[in-house]
Amino acid sequence: MKVDGKQFRTIWRKPGDECVVQLIDQRFLPHDFVIEEVRGADQMARAIREMHVRGAGLIGASAGYGMYLAVLEAARQKSFDEQTAAAAAQLRATRPTAVNLSWAIDRQLQAIAGGQTAEEKIALASRTADLIADEDAEHCRRIGQHGLALIQQIARSKPNKKLNVLTHCNAGWLAFVDYGSATAPIYAGHEKGLPLHVWVTETRPRNQGSKLTAWELGQQGVSHTVVADSAAGHLMQRGEVDLVIVGSDRTTHTGDVANKIGTYLEALAAKANDIPFYVALPSSSIDWKMRDGKDIPIEERGAEEVKNADGWHDGQHTVVRIAPDQSAAANYGFDVTPRNLVTGLITERGVCEPNEKSIRALFPERPNGGRRFGELSICC
Amino acid sequence: MKVDGKQFRTIWRKPGDECVVQLIDQRFLPHDFVIEEVRGADQMARAIREMHVRGAGLIGASAGYGMYLAVLEAARQKSFDEQTAAAAAQLRATRPTAVNLSWAIDRQLQAIAGGQTAEEKIALASRTADLIADEDAEHCRRIGQHGLALIQQIARSKPNKKLNVLTHCNAGWLAFVDYGSATAPIYAGHEKGLPLHVWVTETRPRNQGSKLTAWELGQQGVSHTVVADSAAGHLMQRGEVDLVIVGSDRTTHTGDVANKIGTYLEALAAKANDIPFYVALPSSSIDWKMRDGKDIPIEERGAEEVKNADGWHDGQHTVVRIAPDQSAAANYGFDVTPRNLVTGLITERGVCEPNEKSIRALFPERPNGGRRFGELSICC
Numbered sequence: 001m002k003v004d005g006k007q008f009r010t011i012w013r014k015p016g017d018e019c020v021v022q023l024i025d026q027r028f029l030p031h032d033f034v035i036e037e038v039r040g041a042d043q044m045a046r047a048i049r050e051m052h053v054r055g056a057g058l059i060g061a062s063a064g065y066g067m068y069l070a071v072l073e074a075a076r077q078k079s080f081d082e083q084t085a086a087a088a089a090q091l092r093a094t095r096p097t098a099v100n101l102s103w104a105i106d107r108q109l110q111a112i113a114g115g116q117t118a119e120e121k122i123a124l125a126s127r128t129a130d131l132i133a134d135e136d137a138e139h140c141r142r143i144g145q146h147g148l149a150l151i152q153q154i155a156r157s158k159p160n161k162k163l164n165v166l167t168h169c170n171a172g173w174l175a176f177v178d179y180g181s182a183t184a185p186i187y188a189g190h191e192k193g194l195p196l197h198v199w200v201t202e203t204r205p206r207n208q209g210s211k212l213t214a215w216e217l218g219q220q221g222v223s224h225t226v227v228a229d230s231a232a233g234h235l236m237q238r239g240e241v242d243l244v245i246v247g248s249d250r251t252t253h254t255g256d257v258a259n260k261i262g263t264y265l266e267a268l269a270a271k272a273n274d275i276p277f278y279v280a281l282p283s284s285s286i287d288w289k290m291r292d293g294k295d296i297p298i299e300e301r302g303a304e305e306v307k308n309a310d311g312w313h314d315g316q317h318t319v320v321r322i323a324p325d326q327s328a329a330a331n332y333g334f335d336v337t338p339r340n341l342v343t344g345l346i347t348e349r350g351v352c353e354p355n356e357k358s359i360r361a362l363f364p365e366r367p368n369g370g371r372r373f374g375e376l377s378i379c380c
Numbered sequence: 381m382k383v384d385g386k387q388f389r390t391i392w393r394k395p396g397d398e399c400v401v402q403l404i405d406q407r408f409l410p411h412d413f414v415i416e417e418v419r420g421a422d423q424m425a426r427a428i429r430e431m432h433v434r435g436a437g438l439i440g441a442s443a444g445y446g447m448y449l450a451v452l453e454a455a456r457q458k459s460f461d462e463q464t465a466a467a468a469a470q471l472r473a474t475r476p477t478a479v480n481l482s483w484a485i486d487r488q489l490q491a492i493a494g495g496q497t498a499e500e501k502i503a504l505a506s507r508t509a510d511l512i513a514d515e516d517a518e519h520c521r522r523i524g525q526h527g528l529a530l531i532q533q534i535a536r537s538k539p540n541k542k543l544n545v546l547t548h549c550n551a552g553w554l555a556f557v558d559y560g561s562a563t564a565p566i567y568a569g570h571e572k573g574l575p576l577h578v579w580v581t582e583t584r585p586r587n588q589g590s591k592l593t594a595w596e597l598g599q600q601g602v603s604h605t606v607v608a609d610s611a612a613g614h615l616m617q618r619g620e621v622d623l624v625i626v627g628s629d630r631t632t633h634t635g636d637v638a639n640k641i642g643t644y645l646e647a648l649a650a651k652a653n654d655i656p657f658y659v660a661l662p663s664s665s666i667d668w669k670m671r672d673g674k675d676i677p678i679e680e681r682g683a684e685e686v687k688n689a690d691g692w693h694d695g696q697h698t699v700v701r702i703a704p705d706q707s708a709a710a711n712y713g714f715d716v717t718p719r720n721l722v723t724g725l726i727t728e729r730g731v732c733e734p735n736e737k738s739i740r741a742l743f744p745e746r747p748n749g750g751r752r753f754g755e756l757s758i759c760c
Contacts (some may be wrong), residue, residue: 030703030704031701200707202584202686202702202703203610204582204584204608204609204610205608207702207703210686210687210702210703210707210709211702211703214703214704214707215704215707217707218704218706218707224707224708225707225708225709225710226686226687226703226707226708226709226710227686227709227710227711227712228584228585228609228641228642228686228711228712229584229608229609229610229642230583230584230609230640230641230642230645230715231641231642231710231712231715232645233642233644233645233648233715234641234644234678234712234714234715234716235712237644237715237716260610261608261610261611261614262608262609262610262611262613264613264614264617264649265610265612265613265645265646265648265649266645268613268645268648268649268652269644269645269648272648298614306582306590306606306607306608307590307606308691309689309691309700309702310700310702311688311689311700311701311702312700312701313693313698313699313700313701318693318698318700319693319700320689320690320691320692320693320698320699320700321411321691321692321693322582322587322590322591322689322690322691323410323582323587323590323591323594323606324410324590324594324595324598326598327580327590327594327595327597327598327604327605327606328604328605328606329590329605329606329607330605330606330607330611331607331608332607332608332611332614332615334614335610335611335613335614335617336614336617
């Protein structure tokens with residue numbers, strides 16, 4: 001997508017240097033646009049853990065490139081397998097909720113196992129990392145097309161009127177490699193000239209809504225308004241929301257949706273006010289093993305994120321204290337929206353109901369409880 | 381309640397100076413405890429409008445003292461009635477949602493009308509201002525006793541286990557003259573030795589939860605944890621909340637509850653998870669004219685509050701920018717929780733169901749659509 005009119009992805013290889021991966025360090029947006037050079041699996045693990053990159057798809061793509069960098073490093077050592085396994089374990093431990101992380105690492109491990117020599121393994125890891133990134137972008141593009149049909153349907157029911165979409169956190173292109181999941185239909189609709197307006201919930205405590213989603217919508221010229229997370233219900237009650245589209249960090253193959261903390265409250269409000277509530281996700285975010293959303297591990301991050309707010313003051317990145325030093329705080333990163341509150345899932349293969357039968361009908365090749373990575377081509 | 385072990389109210393007359401009212405300027409909590417001296421109706425209007433004081437009960441008490449200061453000033457002028465009416469209009473325009481504001485001003489106007497001379501009017505305004513404040517404190521104390529019975533009932537159902545209460549924003553003693561509405565049962569239970577723990581939602585954008593409620597709970601030694609507003613649903617889903625108690629800025633006599641933005645989402649989550657959801661309010665917050673909560677005017681405050689966060693950095697009160705400068709933002713101060721989501725109202729006369737019949741059964745003397753201020757004594 002565009003940054004100051006120039007096309008970008010969130011992560012890419014540095015041209016001319018096979019040992020370096022470049023990524024947008026998102027911690028400084030919207031104020032500063034910083035590009036980080038990543039030179040090893042260790043540095044990539046830190047970038048994921050400390051949220052230079054975040055978002056289900058981008059975590060997966062970053063882990064894919066992290067494994068490629070790990071293989072490059074391991075090829076220089078004697079103990080290739082141990083080195084690679086250690087890097088995989090380190091990357092896997094960075095974030096607990098997004099299923100894309102393990103998915104990408106396992107896919108890389110399976111790919112690498114197919115090579116005999118170090119050169120072959122490097123070539124396979126390199127190719128797989130690019131494939132994971134390219135597939136992520138392509139899947140998001142297709143999610144945009146399927147979601148666009150939904151938006152056009154609503155547009156037909158209120159011709160020449162503003163269409164209000166509410167989204168939470170950042171399931172934008174910054175959370176993937178390109179396009180985004182929840183934002184892809186919005187960008188597709190904006191391109192078609194639909195009169196879209198987006199309610200952006202700020203998404204405390206890290207403000208991915210006000211810092212990232214608002215920034216990227218602004219860069220593409222999409223009309224939007226930032227609101228406090230608490231305002232979502234009020235907006236829905238007052239008829240100011242036509243459609244909710246959020247992303248997902250992990251969705252069970254039975255349709256329960258883990259996403260940024262607060263999504264569950266928005267889903268309850270959408271249900272209470274008869275507003276369609278869609279979850280946009282590539283199939284890499286579907287957990288084909290887990291049956292019950294209650295079993296999804298919920299990341300608890302440091303209390304300081306809740307006791308502080310960080311932003312810009314006099315051009316400096318500044319952290320301010322917004323609670324008593326003595327008070328305890330808890331910081332749950334995600335919550336689980338049960339399938340009965342979800343209208344539908346927008347995937348790269350189309351829209352389906354949030355239940356096992358409908359999901360499996362779109363992805364019939366997925367074995368029960370298993371994963372398939374053997375394709376090595378962009379699957380649809 | 382206590383501040384560093386010393387007893388305080390939120391607003392009081394300055395001893396030895398009848399022209400000065402003192403109040404806690406809450407904008408600097410929890411970092412600085414600042415006492416402001418207010419010397420006229422104009423200054424009191426600013427204190428209410430700019431939220432040096434806030435909260436339904438305290439807005440009422442402040443307006444009561446503001447009218448007293450207005451009468452003092454008017455007595456020195458020729459045009460007493462015009463002066464008083466202008467001050468009343470100025471105070472009335474400061475905040476739109478809390479019904480206590482108009483309630484206190486009307487009560488003062490009625491009282492003042494009973495005096496013949498300037499001295500009589502000053503005496504009546506002075507007495508009425510004190511009465512409004514004393515009644516507010518006494519009503520909150522009684523709310524505490526009635527709410528305590530509810531907490532004790534829950535405590536009996538889970539003996540020797542932690543009792544988790546969730547509250548939103550600040551309906552604590554800082555929002556009233558003393559005790560608070562939502563916090564009064566908590567303080568009463570804490571005094572009885574019940575093993576209470578309070579989830580404090582931070583309440584963006586002004587963070588009255590993390591800045592005020594957390595501070596006052598800490599000062600009284602009540603165990604508490606600050607969470608993002610978005611975490612309320614997750615906590616309820618996971619069985620971490622036994623009871624929700626919130627305050628109200630205005631409740632219709634039919635039981636619809638206007639309270640800080642986000643209350644509606646918490647009520648939806650409480651309903652979905654079978655958790656009792658109580659609203660604690662003195663009858664001064666009941667609107668005896670309005671039938672439908674949808675008609676309650678919802679204050680929209682400046683967008684900058686949403687685009688910024690303010691707190692402390694290096695000991696300095698500092699504002700940081702947390703959204704793109706170019707992005708629009710909207711700042712709805714309150715939402716309306718429909719009566720069907722409310723378990724009960726905790727008033728100074730006891731607990732009732734959120735419907736007209738039950739409310740009127742507790743307050744049979746209230747004429748339909750009218751108000752009665754003739755008592756001039758602490759009513760129960």
